[in-house]
Amino acid sequence: xxxxxxxxxxxxxxxxxxxxxxxxxxxxxxxxxxxxxxxxxxxxxxxxxxxxxxxxxxxxxxxxxxxxxxxxxxxxxxxxxxxxxxxxxxxxxxxxxxxxxxxxxxxxxxxxx
Amino acid sequence: xxxxxxxxxxxxxxxxxxxxxxxxxxxxxxxxxxxxxxxxxxxxxxxxxxxxxxxxxxxxxxxxxxxxxxxxxxxxxxxxxxxxxxxxxxxxxxxxxxxxxxxxxxxxxxxxxxxx
Numbered sequence: 304x305x306x307x308x309x310x311x312x313x314x315x316x317x318x319x320x321x322x323x324x325x326x327x328x329x330x331x332x333x334x335x336x337x338x339x340x341x342x343x344x345x346x347x348x349x350x351x352x353x354x355x356x357x358x359x360x361x362x363x364x365x366x367x368x369x370x371x372x373x374x375x376x377x378x379x380x381x382x383x384x385x386x387x388x389x390x391x392x393x394x395x396x397x398x399x400x401x402x403x404x405x406x407x408x409x410x411x412x413x414x415x416x
Numbered sequence: 417x418x419x420x421x422x423x424x425x426x427x428x429x430x431x432x433x434x435x436x437x438x439x440x441x442x443x444x445x446x447x448x449x450x451x452x453x454x455x456x457x458x459x460x461x462x463x464x465x466x467x468x469x470x471x472x473x474x475x476x477x478x479x480x481x482x483x484x485x486x487x488x489x490x491x492x493x494x495x496x497x498x499x500x501x502x503x504x505x506x507x508x509x510x511x512x513x514x515x516x517x518x519x520x521x522x523x524x525x526x527x528x529x530x531x532x
Binding site (some may be wrong): 304319341343345352353355357358359364396398400403404405406407408409410 | 477
């Protein structure tokens with residue numbers, strides 16, 4: 304199984320500042336047939352299902368603000384919130400869909416400092 | 417608009433079975449896979465399995481083999497996830513979610529409580 308490990312577990316950032324969230328997979332999730340990384344990022348707020356932010360490691364889902372960006376390749380990935388807003392307080396999960404069983408990271412909780 | 421609507425909360429005793437439904441609307445049901453994902457209290461998201469809504473093929477993680485069944489009724493635009501031999505560790509919110517390269521739409525979740 305591919306183990307997804309996120310860091311840090313929690314992060315407190317001032318409004319308007321940058322938040323950097325990391326995700327590491329125990330094996331590469333690079334899909335050679337399309338030259339893309341099979342990695343997604345989700346945002347989850349209390350009492351709600353997760354919301355897709357990024358897929359293929361760096362493609363922003365329609366309607367997601369451009370302050371959210373994804374980067375990385377192979378085994379190391381980053382979600383960046385360029386200017387944290389109050390509504391960004393949530394738990395963020397990375398997710399690999401490269402191989403079965405599909406797996407998720409443990410989440411990073413983002414709060415306002 | 418795309419919607420996935422799940423059945424309501426369930427309370428079951430250990431050893432029992434549960435069947436949760438997920439009804440889709442607003443898109444071509446058979447054009448997208450449906451996955452089931454659960455979230456136990458304080459735990460990370462856990463993939464339960466998926467169904468190819470076009471041909472009915474399914475796949476599950478080894479940890480659920482033999483205990484989970486996922487089906488679909490194309491005329492009803494509904495997928496069903498049945499989990500048997502329930503134990504307390506199965507207490508969680510169960511979600512259905514659409515997609516293959518990430519899940520772009522999710523159901524509202526179904527809370528399953530397993531308790532004697």
